[in-house]
Amino acid sequence: MLKGGKVGLRARHEDDIPVLRTELYDDVVNASRAEGGPWRPLSPGTKDPRLVVDGTEQKHVPFSVIELDGGTLVGTATLWGIDTHNRTAHIGLALLPASRGKGYGTDVVAVLCHYGFVVRGLHRLQIETLADNDAMLRAAERNGFVREGVLRSSAWVMGEFLDEVLLGLLARDWKPAPRPAGG
Numbered sequence: 001m002l003k004g005g006k007v008g009l010r011a012r013h014e015d016d017i018p019v020l021r022t023e024l025y026d027d028v029v030n031a032s033r034a035e036g037g038p039w040r041p042l043s044p045g046t047k048d049p050r051l052v053v054d055g056t057e058q059k060h061v062p063f064s065v066i067e068l069d070g071g072t073l074v075g076t077a078t079l080w081g082i083d084t085h086n087r088t089a090h091i092g093l094a095l096l097p098a099s100r101g102k103g104y105g106t107d108v109v110a111v112l113c114h115y116g117f118v119v120r121g122l123h124r125l126q127i128e129t130l131a132d133n134d135a136m137l138r139a140a141e142r143n144g145f146v147r148e149g150v151l152r153s154s155a156w157v158m159g160e161f162l163d164e165v166l167l168g169l170l171a172r173d174w175k176p177a178p179r180p181a182g183g
Helices: 016-025 028-034 104-119 134-142
Strands: 007-010 060-067 073-083 088-095 124-130 146-157 160-170
Touching (some): 007 104, 016 073, 060 104, 104 124, 124 146
Parallel strands (some): 088 124
Antiparallel strands (some): 124 160
């Protein structure tokens, strides 16, 4: 497990899947804002590719996010689009509704930066988020990400086009937070 100050990132457990599906992906508005495509319902028991981990996939590393105090599942985190030639990747996260506003997002981004830069040896991490996603923008900027541009009207979400913000962080500009033992 990778540890931050408040959260840990660990492998996905089978019993995480129903919680994540119910609290994140069955919510039409939340899923529509988080996904790059239209929401669609999935039947119970369906192997949802957003949640089921393919151990052979090398360009997508999904984690379950847990609270360090008590081990409660609080969301998901992903390093995706890993490009080993250019040494780049994208960061994504989703917190359960009850876990938002507690500083977990900032900590998740910090742990993903540690994983990307230290464990994977990447050169650049990138985040794309909706322009009105203030929580993600704050979490990224608190970890040193720089706004590099706005993708105007690039996301079709619930009947309207929304802008996305592109943020980037280079390994040389990253200032790691002190890491707890085992982090």
